[in-house]
Amino acid sequence: MKTCFKALGLWVLTMTSPLTAAAQEKAAKIDTTKIYELEDVQVVATRATKKTPVAFTNMSSEQLKAVNFGQDVPYLLSLTPSVTMTSDAGNGIGYTSLRVRGTDPSRINITANGVPMNDAESAQVFWVNMGDFASSVQSMQIQRGVGTSTNGAGAFGATLNMQTENVGTQPFIGLDVSGGSYYSHKETLRFGTGLLGGHWGLQGRLSNIGSKGYLDRASTKLNSYFLQAGYFSDNTSLKLITFNSMEETYHAWNYTSKYEQKLYGRTYNSCGEYRDEQGNVHYYKDQTDNYHQQNYQLILNQVLTDQLNLSTALHYTKGQGYYNEYKSGRTLFEYDLDNAQTWAESDLIRQKKMDNDFFGAVASLNYNNHENVQATIGGGWNKYDGDHFGLVTWVKNPVEELMPNHKYYDNNTKKTDANIYGKLTYDFAAGLNAFVDLQYRHIGVKMHGPTDEIDWDAYKRIVYNMEESYDFFNPKLGLNYDINSQNKVYASYAIAHKEPTRNNFENNINAELEMPKAERLNDLEVGYKYQSAIFSGGANLYWMDYKDQFVLTGEIDKLGEAITRNLPKSYRLGIEFEAALKPVSWFRWDANATWAKNRVKGITVMLTDKTVADLGDQPLAFSPDWIVNNIFTFTYKGFTGSIQSQYVSDQYMTNTGFKSYIDTESNSEVGMMLEGHFSTNVDLSYRFTAKKWGLKDVTIGMTMYNLFSAKFDNNGWAAPKYAKNAQGEIQAIADGLWNAGFAPSAPFNMMAHLSINF
Numbered sequence: 001m002k003t004c005f006k007a008l009g010l011w012v013l014t015m016t017s018p019l020t021a022a023a024q025e026k027a028a029k030i031d032t033t034k035i036y037e038l039e040d041v042q043v044v045a046t047r048a049t050k051k052t053p054v055a056f057t058n059m060s061s062e063q064l065k066a067v068n069f070g071q072d073v074p075y076l077l078s079l080t081p082s083v084t085m086t087s088d089a090g091n092g093i094g095y096t097s098l099r100v101r102g103t104d105p106s107r108i109n110i111t112a113n114g115v116p117m118n119d120a121e122s123a124q125v126f127w128v129n130m131g132d133f134a135s136s137v138q139s140m141q142i143q144r145g146v147g148t149s150t151n152g153a154g155a156f157g158a159t160l161n162m163q164t165e166n167v168g169t170q171p172f173i174g175l176d177v178s179g180g181s182y183y184s185h186k187e188t189l190r191f192g193t194g195l196l197g198g199h200w201g202l203q204g205r206l207s208n209i210g211s212k213g214y215l216d217r218a219s220t221k222l223n224s225y226f227l228q229a230g231y232f233s234d235n236t237s238l239k240l241i242t243f244n245s246m247e248e249t250y251h252a253w254n255y256t257s258k259y260e261q262k263l264y265g266r267t268y269n270s271c272g273e274y275r276d277e278q279g280n281v282h283y284y285k286d287q288t289d290n291y292h293q294q295n296y297q298l299i300l301n302q303v304l305t306d307q308l309n310l311s312t313a314l315h316y317t318k319g320q321g322y323y324n325e326y327k328s329g330r331t332l333f334e335y336d337l338d339n340a341q342t343w344a345e346s347d348l349i350r351q352k353k354m355d356n357d358f359f360g361a362v363a364s365l366n367y368n369n370h371e372n373v374q375a376t377i378g379g380g381w382n383k384y385d386g387d388h389f390g391l392v393t394w395v396k397n398p399v400e401e402l403m404p405n406h407k408y409y410d411n412n413t414k415k416t417d418a419n420i421y422g423k424l425t426y427d428f429a430a431g432l433n434a435f436v437d438l439q440y441r442h443i444g445v446k447m448h449g450p451t452d453e454i455d456w457d458a459y460k461r462i463v464y465n466m467e468e469s470y471d472f473f474n475p476k477l478g479l480n481y482d483i484n485s486q487n488k489v490y491a492s493y494a495i496a497h498k499e500p501t502r503n504n505f506e507n508n509i510n511a512e513l514e515m516p517k518a519e520r521l522n523d524l525e526v527g528y529k530y531q532s533a534i535f536s537g538g539a540n541l542y543w544m545d546y547k548d549q550f551v552l553t554g555e556i557d558k559l560g561e562a563i564t565r566n567l568p569k570s571y572r573l574g575i576e577f578e579a580a581l582k583p584v585s586w587f588r589w590d591a592n593a594t595w596a597k598n599r600v601k602g603i604t605v606m607l608t609d610k611t612v613a614d615l616g617d618q619p620l621a622f623s624p625d626w627i628v629n630n631i632f633t634f635t636y637k638g639f640t641g642s643i644q645s646q647y648v649s650d651q652y653m654t655n656t657g658f659k660s661y662i663d664t665e666s667n668s669e670v671g672m673m674l675e676g677h678f679s680t681n682v683d684l685s686y687r688f689t690a691k692k693w694g695l696k697d698v699t700i701g702m703t704m705y706n707l708f709s710a711k712f713d714n715n716g717w718a719a720p721k722y723a724k725n726a727q728g729e730i731q732a733i734a735d736g737l738w739n740a741g742f743a744p745s746a747p748f749n750m751m752a753h754l755s756i757n758f
Contacts, residue, residue: 094218178753422439
């Protein structure tokens with residue numbers, strides 16, 4: 001890796017030396033508008049435009065700032081169409097995730113400046129490892145469905161591409177401070193030099209976010225920074241970007257049953273819980289997750305001609321972290337501490353660690369004749385190398401002598417992901433254009449080494465020894481017709497493929513199932529949009545037909561991560577509505593709604609008597625039928641007020657269609673649904689100038705979340721068994737009241753916020 005850094009440094013020196021000389025020779029300043037245009041080149045290849053026949057939503061930096069008071073990115077996007085979000089801690093700070101059209105986070109492709117951000121193994125973005133990243137984002141675009149070709153993980157539910165802030169042409173210093181319920185707080189210092197010598201700029205951010213969380217002990221500590229340095233000439237933009245985040249979160253991933261919540265309250269968190277010899281309950285204080293993520297991006301944007309520009313980026317991400325966990329009454333054989341197989345048990349503390357490197361390059365060549373043709377050729381090559389290993393750091397009653405930091409498993413994953421794509425938008429008649437997008441992806445995955453799982457039939461540790469490769473061709477095509485200046489229609493059809501994740505391999509191997517299969521999606525989108533001076537609206541109809549889709553089963557593994565498995569046939573059918581009305585200058589009304597029918601075809605379950613039962617077509621897990629968002633915004637001079645409401649309908653937590661299971665011990669019915677909910681947020685802010693105090697402007701405000709304290713759960717799990725009753729009917733059953741867990745959301749809470757620009 002040191003060699004890579006030396007080569008990177010030499011390349012930077014080679015590129016910047018002639019540019020520095022040119023800067024010294026040229027006295028005149030370049031056009032600042034051109035600087036912003038140059039910096040925007042880096043997202044041209046991955047962004048949809050008005051002519052692209054896909055459903056998408058743009059969020060500007062101003063829109064992000066209006067909601068960015070400490071919560072993670074999924075919560076900032078929560079009011080966009082077809083989006084639901086989860087939060088382990090219950091208040092949107094810490095471990096959160098984003099679902100779009102019911103698809104889980106591993107099927108959402110996420111890039112920053114065209115660079116893939118999804119973890120190569122899990123295919124997810126862990127937003128807790130990107131603390132306050134939204135404060136350094138210029139704009140976001142979320143494309144629903146397959147979307148356009150991009151770099152990194154395949155998109156099955158959505159694509160989120162983020163462009164980080166442009167290097168400003170004027171110097172500035174800004175301070176953003178928030179504080180409120182559950183000891184939540186956010187402090188962000190922003191700064192920029194403006195253009196120095198007409199060509200150079202430096203810009204950055206320092207952030208600190210913390211919260212005790214709504215759930216007991218669900219604390220979060222996030223420290224991060226963002227720094228970029230750039231050189232700009234008439235036709236060249238070269239930026240070195242680095243951003244870093246360090247997180248410490250207390251575990252809150254067990255979730256709790258309704259029975260436990262009834263006994264101990266909604267905030268009960270069983271993570272870290274153990275009992276001493278007298279039976280007294282204690283909580284292990286270091287039951288924490290700790291991770292450090294460091295990102296580097298070197299981005300070159302070059303205007304070659306009036307019609308042609310080039311964008312290239314080298315990237316490297318270093319990830320390193322661990323979590324501690326207190327385990328009660330564990331069999332020491334599981335941890336290679338009982339070779340004599342005495343089957344002794346003991347309390348112990350284990351530490352699971354990760355150490356990984358992710359690096360690669362992406363590039364795109366963009367052509368626009370400014371008449372009727374826009375085209376892009378692009379692609380990328382990315383490599384991941386990740387180590388997973390576990391240590392036992394303490395044993396209460398060891399059978400054998402415990403060596404310091406006893407290692408009981410150690411495995412490695414290597415993954416290579418390469419893709420090339422070509423896009424063409426061609427206007428072949430007045431108002432009518434065609435879109436073609438062809439992508440080829442190659443993925444290679446290797447997993448080797450002993451795991452943390454035991455094969456109890458053979459009394460030996462399970463070892464990964466697998467190597468898989470995948471080759472995908474992903475075509476997309478569509479038509480866009482501007483009927484007139486106010487009305488347009490579009491239609492597109494796309495095919496996409498997605499390889500299994502590390503968790504898919506692990507869960508199938510541990511459950512002694514066949515190896516997971518790659519999934520395929522056929523996505524048809526048809527839409528209409530209307531735009532006038534005071535009203536805009538539209539509708540998008542989608543049909544997403546899957547083969548071997550990975551679907552959330554409702555189960556979680558022992559790390560608290562949701563399990564997905566292949567289902568042979570399934571589909572998502574829905575229609576998305578959007579509307580915005582601004583009849584007067586001081587009032588705006590935004591609304592969007594999604595109705596969906598999400599189904600698995602011919603779902604089967606294994607009954608307790610080892611026979612297989614066909615349950616027919618059933619709703620897909622964690623896929624609501626309705627999502628409705630409504631926003632009223634009032635502005636008067638410096639005052640802004642908004643009322644934001646969201647309705648999410650019931651969500652099944654399994655794919656079987658059962659809303660509850662029968663507890664065989666008490667013969668009582670136990671629910672296993674995320675019940676529908678309606679929640680409302682209110683935001684009030686006032687912005688004023690304060691030049692007499694040496695300030696450009698000041699904004700003060702207050703945001704009140706879940707104003708009416710709606711009691712609802714944002715996530716959950718359920719893992720019952722299935723059997724026939726005396727009448728021959730199939731039932732979901734379980735031997736206890738805790739075979740379904742829920743992640744409750746916080747009731748009414750608030751954050752005050754202050755922003756100062758010097």
